[in-house]
Amino acid sequence: xxxxxxxxxxxxxxxxxxxxxxxxxxxxxxxxxxxxxxxxxxxxxxxxxxxxxxxxxxxxxxxxxxxxxxxxxxxxxxxxxxxxxxxxxxxxxxxxxxxxxxxxxxxxxxxxxxxxxxxxxxxxxxxxxxxxxxxxxxxxxxxxxxxxxxxxxxxxxxxxxxxxxxxxxxxxxxxxxxxxxxxxxxxxxxxxxxxxxxxxxxxxxxxxxxxxxxxxxxxxxxxxxxxxxxxxxxxxxxxxxxxxxxxxxxxxxxxxxxxxxxxxxxxxxxxxxxxxxxxxxxxxxxxxxxxxxxxxxxxxxxxxxxxx
Amino acid sequence: xxxxxxxxxxxxxxxxxxxxxxxxxxxxxxxxxxxxxxxxxxxxxxxxxxxxxxxxxxxxxxxxxxxxxxxxxxxxxxxxxxxxxxxxxxxxxxxxxxxxxxxxxxxxxxxxxxxxxxxxxxxxxxxxxxxxxxxxxxxxxxxxxxxxxxxxxxxxxxxxxxxxxxxxxxxxxxxxxxxxxxxxxxxxxxxxxxxxxxxxxxxxxxxxxxxxxxxxxxxxxxxxxxxxxxxxxxxxxxxxxxxxxxxxxxxxxxxxxxxxxxxxxxxxxxxxxxxxxxxxxxxxxxxxxxxxxxxxxxxxxxxxxxxxxxxxxxxxxxxxxxxxxxxxxxxxxxxxxxxxxxxxxxxxxxxxxxxxxxxxxxxxxxxxxxxxxxxxxxxxxxxxxxxxxxxxxxxxxxxxxxxxxxxxxxxxxxxxxxxxxxxxxxxxxxxxxxxxxxxxxxxxxxxxxxxxxxxxxxxxxxxxxxxxxxxxxxxxxxxxxxxxxxxxxxxxxxxxxxxxxxxxxxxxxxxxxxxxxxxxxxxxxxxxxxxxxxxx
Numbered sequence: 068x069x070x071x072x073x074x075x076x077x078x079x080x081x082x083x084x085x086x087x088x089x090x091x092x093x094x095x096x097x098x099x100x101x102x103x104x105x106x107x108x109x110x111x112x113x114x115x116x117x118x119x120x121x122x123x124x125x126x127x128x129x130x131x132x133x134x135x136x137x138x139x140x141x142x143x144x145x146x147x148x149x150x151x152x153x154x155x156x157x158x159x160x161x162x163x164x165x166x167x168x169x170x171x172x173x174x175x176x177x178x179x180x181x182x183x184x185x186x187x188x189x190x191x192x193x194x195x196x197x198x199x200x201x202x203x204x205x206x207x208x209x210x211x212x213x214x215x216x217x218x219x220x221x222x223x224x225x226x227x228x229x230x231x232x233x234x235x236x237x238x239x240x241x242x243x244x245x246x247x248x249x250x251x252x253x254x255x256x257x258x259x260x261x262x263x264x265x266x267x268x269x270x271x272x273x274x275x276x277x278x279x280x281x282x283x284x285x286x287x288x289x290x291x292x293x294x295x296x297x298x299x300x301x302x303x304x305x306x307x308x309x310x311x312x313x314x315x316x317x318x319x320x321x322x323x324x325x326x327x328x329x330x331x332x333x334x335x336x337x338x339x340x341x342x343x344x345x346x347x348x349x350x351x352x353x354x355x356x357x358x359x360x361x362x363x364x365x366x367x368x369x370x371x372x373x374x375x
Numbered sequence: 376x377x378x379x380x381x382x383x384x385x386x387x388x389x390x391x392x393x394x395x396x397x398x399x400x401x402x403x404x405x406x407x408x409x410x411x412x413x414x415x416x417x418x419x420x421x422x423x424x425x426x427x428x429x430x431x432x433x434x435x436x437x438x439x440x441x442x443x444x445x446x447x448x449x450x451x452x453x454x455x456x457x458x459x460x461x462x463x464x465x466x467x468x469x470x471x472x473x474x475x476x477x478x479x480x481x482x483x484x485x486x487x488x489x490x491x492x493x494x495x496x497x498x499x500x501x502x503x504x505x506x507x508x509x510x511x512x513x514x515x516x517x518x519x520x521x522x523x524x525x526x527x528x529x530x531x532x533x534x535x536x537x538x539x540x541x542x543x544x545x546x547x548x549x550x551x552x553x554x555x556x557x558x559x560x561x562x563x564x565x566x567x568x569x570x571x572x573x574x575x576x577x578x579x580x581x582x583x584x585x586x587x588x589x590x591x592x593x594x595x596x597x598x599x600x601x602x603x604x605x606x607x608x609x610x611x612x613x614x615x616x617x618x619x620x621x622x623x624x625x626x627x628x629x630x631x632x633x634x635x636x637x638x639x640x641x642x643x644x645x646x647x648x649x650x651x652x653x654x655x656x657x658x659x660x661x662x663x664x665x666x667x668x669x670x671x672x673x674x675x676x677x678x679x680x681x682x683x684x685x686x687x688x689x690x691x692x693x694x695x696x697x698x699x700x701x702x703x704x705x706x707x708x709x710x711x712x713x714x715x716x717x718x719x720x721x722x723x724x725x726x727x728x729x730x731x732x733x734x735x736x737x738x739x740x741x742x743x744x745x746x747x748x749x750x751x752x753x754x755x756x757x758x759x760x761x762x763x764x765x766x767x768x769x770x771x772x773x774x775x776x777x778x779x780x781x782x783x784x785x786x787x788x789x790x791x792x793x794x795x796x797x798x799x800x801x802x803x804x805x806x807x808x809x810x811x812x813x814x815x816x817x818x819x820x821x822x823x824x825x826x827x828x829x830x831x832x833x834x835x836x837x838x839x840x841x842x843x844x845x846x847x848x849x850x851x852x853x854x855x856x857x858x859x860x861x862x863x864x865x866x867x868x869x870x871x872x873x874x875x876x877x878x879x880x881x882x883x884x885x886x887x888x889x890x891x892x893x894x895x896x897x898x899x900x901x902x903x904x905x906x907x908x909x910x911x
Contacts, residue, residue, distance in 0.1 A: 118738070164435075164727050168578065171731075188573065189738040193731040198433065209862035216854045224847055258797055261859055261867045265804070265874065268855030272848040276815065279844040307818045310764055311811045314757045318807030321753030322800055327745035329425075329738075330800055337804070 074302045078349055079294050079357065085350040089239060096246020105248055108256030109192060111206070113159035113199035115170045118190035121182060124150045133181050137173055148328035152189070164195035206260040210241060213267045221271075225278060228359035233274045236352035240270045240343045247339055258333040266340030269315070273308060273348035280304050281356060285363060293361070297353050305349075312345045379891055387887040391778055394785035401784055420787045423795035425866045426743050428736030429569040434581065436538050436562045437725045438531045439471055442522065444724070445530065446474055449509075453520065456488050466517075473521035481518055486511055489520065534723040535562050542566065542726070544719035545580050563729070572735040576712070584681055584725050585716035587633030589664070592675040592687050593624040616683045617704050623684045625677045630667045635660025639717035641710040644702060650710035653700040654717060661697025669693035678703070680713070732865070746799035753803050754780070761810055765817055768893070772813040775889040779809050782880040783873065792876075795869030805877030811848070812885035816841045834893055838886075845885065849878050 109116050127144050130153070134142040140158045147154040157174060160166045171191055178186050194202075214237055222230035244263055248255050280300040288296060316338065323334040400408055400419050408417050424431055446469055453474060457464050462485060467476040490507040508526035512519050522530070535558065542564060543556050555567040568574060593610040598621070606612045606624055615621045639654040656664055668676070668690050677687040678701050685703040705713065758776065761769035783802055787794055820837030828836060856878065859871035 120737075164729050168582075168728050168731075172575070187735065187737070189735045191572075191731065191733040193728070195727075195729045197435070198730045205862050209858050212862075213855050213858045216858065217851060220851065220854060257863070257867055258870075261797060261863065261870050264855045264859045265852075265870075268852035269808075271851035271855075272811075275847045275851055276844055279847060303822070304818075307811075307814050310814045310818075311808070314760060314810050314814075315804070315807035317756040317760060318753035318803050321756060322749045322803045324749070325745060325752055326749040326800065326803070327742055327796075329742060330796055333797065333800060337800075 074305055075298075076302060076305070077298055078301045079298050079354050082350070082354040082357070085354070089347070089351055092246070093239060093242050096242050096249065099246055099249035103249055103252065105245070105255040106252045107203075108254040109156065109159075109194045109199070110257040111199050111203045111255070113167070113194050113196045115157040115167065115174070116190070116192040117155045117157075117171070117174060117188065118147060118152065119155065119178065120152050120187040120189050122151070122184045125153060125182065127153065130178075130181065134174065134177060137177055139170055139173065142174075152328075159196060159199075164197055167193050167195050202257060206257070209260060210263055210267070213264050214238065214241070217267065217271050221275070221278075225282060226362055228356060228361045229278050229282075232352050232355035232359055233271060233278065235355055236274055236347040237267055237270055239347050239351055240266055240340060243343050244336060244340055248336070253332055253335065256332065258330065259336050262333050262336035262340060265337060266344055269341060270344030270347060273311075273344055274352040276307060277301060277304050277348050277353050278356075281353065281361075285361065289363060293357055297356060301349055301353050308345060308348065312341060315341050379894060384891060387891060390883075391782070391888065394782040394789075395778075397785035397789045398781040401788060416788070418788050418791060420784065420794045421791050422739075422743075423793045423798065423866055423869055424567060424569060424732070424739075425734050425796045426739045426794065426799075427569055428572050428734050428739040429567065430571045430574040430577075430731070430733040431865060432566040432568070432574060432578070432581075432728060433559070433730035434542070434564045434566065434726045435729050436531070436535045436564070436723075437727055438534070438562050440724045441530055441534045442527060443469070443471055445522070446472075449520070450474060453489055456485065460485055460488075473519045475517060475519045477516050478518055479516065481513055531562060535564070537723050538726065539564055541720050541722050542581060545715060546577065548715040548719060549577065549580070551577075564726070570736070572733050574731070574733060578728060578731075580712060580716065581726050582728070583716060584722040585633070585719070586681055586721040587636070587717060588629045588679045589631045589667070590625045590627070590629055590677050590679055591667075591671060592677050593626050594674060596624060598622045598624050613677075613679060613682055613684050616680075616685045623677055623687060625679070625684065625687075630676075631656065631660050631663045633717060633721050635663070636717055639714045641707065641714040642700075643707075644700070647702075649702055650705055650707040651700045651702040652710050652714045652717065653698065655698040658697075661695075664697065664699070665693060665695040669695070742796045742799075746796065746803075750799065750803050750806065754806050757806055757810065767896075768813075768817050768820075771889050771892045772810050772817070774892065775813060775884040776806065776809055778888055779877075779880045779884050780806070782884070783876050786876050786880070787873070792872050793869055794873070795866035797866050798869030798873045801870040801873030801877065804874065805881065808852070809877060809881035809884075812841075812845045812881050813889055815845055815848070816885060816889075838890060842886075845882060849882055853878050 127146065131142065131144040134144065134155065134157075139160065142158075143154075143156040145154050145156075146152065155174065157170050160170060171193060175188065214234060217237060218230050218234045221233045241263060244266060247253075248259065277300060280303055281297060284291070284296050284300050284303075288299075291299075319334055319338045319341065323331065323338060326334060397416050397418070399415065400417055403411075405419075408415075408419075411417070450467075450469055453476075454464075454467065457476075457478075462478055462480070464476045464478050468474070489511060490509055508523050510521050510523055512521075539556065539558055546554050546556065546566070546568075551568055552570050554569075555565075557565045559565050566577075568577065571577065593607060596607060598612065609628070610624050610626050613623050613625055615623060635656050637655050637657045637660075639652055642651055642653050643649065644651050672690050672692060675687040675689050678685045685701060701713070754776075758773045761772050761776075763769070765772065780802070783805060786792075816837050819841045820833050823833035823836050823840075824830065853875060856871045856875040860868060860875070863871060
């Protein structure tokens with residue numbers, strides 16, 4: 068039986084250390100982003116992706132050489148889940164949208180003649196320069212819009228100090244997620260944007276639960292030292308934070324292990340986001356309130372009263 | 376007291392029952408469903424192309440081409456006006472969006488005549504009234520003529536609407552299963568083709584504008600490969616479909632066009648057994664065709680498709696019946712496709728394929744299988760964990776979770792929302808996150824018990840206190856889901872849908888169903904049953 072009630076952990080004691088830790092991670096993320104950038108998938112970079120399955124194992128190096136001799140520019144070939152499944156990526160061809168269409172035909176013809184066994188084309192995706200440009204733009208706008216919407220919502224429901232603290236934690240989570248994709252060079256594509264948006268939602272969810280309790284305690288213990296009060300609030304919500312994170316991670320791990328290759332990147336981003344989001348709620352969002360001079364005199368009959 | 380009126384209880388159960396009814400069809404095959412009594416819904420979840428296999432194409436109408444073509448028509452009219460009025464001009468050129476020339480003088484009457492010219496140039500489809508659709512600008516000696524923004528918008532909008540219709544006809548002719556063809560934005564068309572994982576033939580069909588014309592071959596000169604650039608005035612050089620090295624010189628004037636065709640069918644030439652396409656003209660087309668063939672017996676007559684000469688047979692006798700045939704050394708598939716293209720009509724402008732995403736049926740099936748597997752294992756893990764942490768309460772939350780999943784499935788089926796692979800991920804994420812509302816409540820209840828409340832009061836206060844936290848926490852995730860819904864398309868949009876539905880159902884079940892269950896047992900519950908140490 069797990070009972071994490073009545074913990075009295077001093078989370079804020081090490082706040083300087085965790086702030087430095089977070090700052091280092093943020094700086095590392097920025098560094099990785101500017102040094103190696105993101106490994107954009109065809110959604111954002113344009114190009115062609117073909118997933119094939121064959122009956123016999125294929126010697127990848129030979130196939131790669133063969134496809135790279137087609138003068139289609141850089142062609143990447145990698146194993147995808149099993150030895151009989153390969154993912155072939157062809158870079159975007161210069162010369163506009165219409166040209167991209169020829170790539171599929173050229174690669175398919177070449178594969179059929181190079182491989183002796185039957186080739187099963189499981190997936191074909193072609194994204195032209197116009198669409199990839201739009202997708203990258205709308206993805207960036209969506210993330211910014213989500214962060215801004217959270218800022219406004221928390222401002223509306225709490226007050227600006229909370230809103231600022233929550234958004235700093237949120238941006239921290241987004242930067243760290245983009246950072247981990249820069250460092251690992253895992254493919255960054257459209258579903259990853261979806262994952263980041265969900266992380267924004269989830270991290271906010273976690274932060275709101277802690278903040279809600281902070282606000283309640285601000286009312287209840289008017290004379291309590293803010294650091295003690297923040298510690299109390301984090302401890303009081305700790306078992307909920309842990310239980311919800313564990314159930315979410317259990318579901319996500321199951322998806323990561325059994326859900327197939329296609330959504331592995333997406334699930335990885337989500338798992339990372341849940342871990343980072345939970346961490347930031349406790350070690351970034353809540354301690355920040357210490358520095359933001361939160362209002363102590365809450366009107367108990369106001370519209371934001373949670374005990375109404 | 377946590378009191379539920381009978382009406383409240385019945386309506387909670389009714390909502391759950393309805394959701395269950397709509398979820399049930401997904402667990403049976405289509406055949407089994409048909410043998411069920413009629414009151415059971417038969418709609419199953421609508422699977423996205425990434426799960427059932429199929430092809431998604433995003434096309435764009437080449438709007439630059441539309442305006443360019445109209446400007447080319449305008450070009451000769453403007454020159455005629457200038458010549459008629461003895462205006463000296465130089466540097467006459469067409470760009471993508473205007474005509475330019477240099478003149479010494481440009482009197483207002485001429486300007487007016489050109490403006491009026493544009494009204495007849497609107498080609499009837501565009502009802503612009505008496506207003507001119509031209510913008511004529513003069514800067515020093517350079518005159519530039521372009522179309523008004525309204526005209527451009529209208530021309531593009533008409534061309535896109537027409538393209539949509541023709542795309543639909545071409546795809547319908549192929550007998551594709553339940554294709555979906557929709558306009559997106561101002562100049563794009565989205566095509567969804569379930570069950571087609573190799574859309575090569577469709578792409579080939581859509582890649583042609585299929586503009587058919589009949590033009591006379593210019594017999595005054597022969598094509599000279601050594602001096603290839605010159606064609607006599609009023610004629611043009613066109614490539615041959617059958618022979619790459621050969622080119623035809625044909626008169627520019629279109630004698631009859633594809634718009635006068637009423638039917639086209641593939642067939643075989645009875646003598647040579649060669650695949651052919653036979654066609655029939657409407658009355659106007661038949662009379663034009665008859666007149667031309669009558670006047671030009673013995674001369675070659677070029678059949679031109681998209682600026683390529685398919686063949687140029689010599690007219691042996693006048694063809695007055697209004698029907699004829701095209702043979703151009705194609706195989707029967709090509710003949711079939713050409714017939715489809717001619718029947719469906721020409722596109723007003725070329726279509727550009729911007730994006731293609733095709734998934735084979737077995738990858739889709741694999742994804743469904745993997746998704747189900749992951750969902751079941753994730754589900755069992757969460758259920759066991761909840762029972763381990765909260766004991767009896769955990770068990771109640773688990774029942775709520777099961778109901779929750781049925782409701783998500785039921786709502787997806789009821790509204791025929793599309794379930795995609797990321798959508799399945801959304802459901803699995805819901806499994807993990809849906810217990811959150813109950814966790815928040817249970818933790819509150821435990822706190823209340825700890826501070827000395829009786830079980831029944833603890834439950835009531837726990838619910839009250841957790842309400843605003845639950846709403847705040849879920850609204851943030853909902854905001855993210857809504858933004859994702861508007862930003863994304865295709866599979867990723869499916870994720871935002873299941874995520875949003877999951878948020879609603881989890882809040883709903885926590886506040887109705889679990890609450891109802893707990894209220895029934897609250898009196899008899901002991902702290903040890905809700906996962907608390909007794910000596911706490």
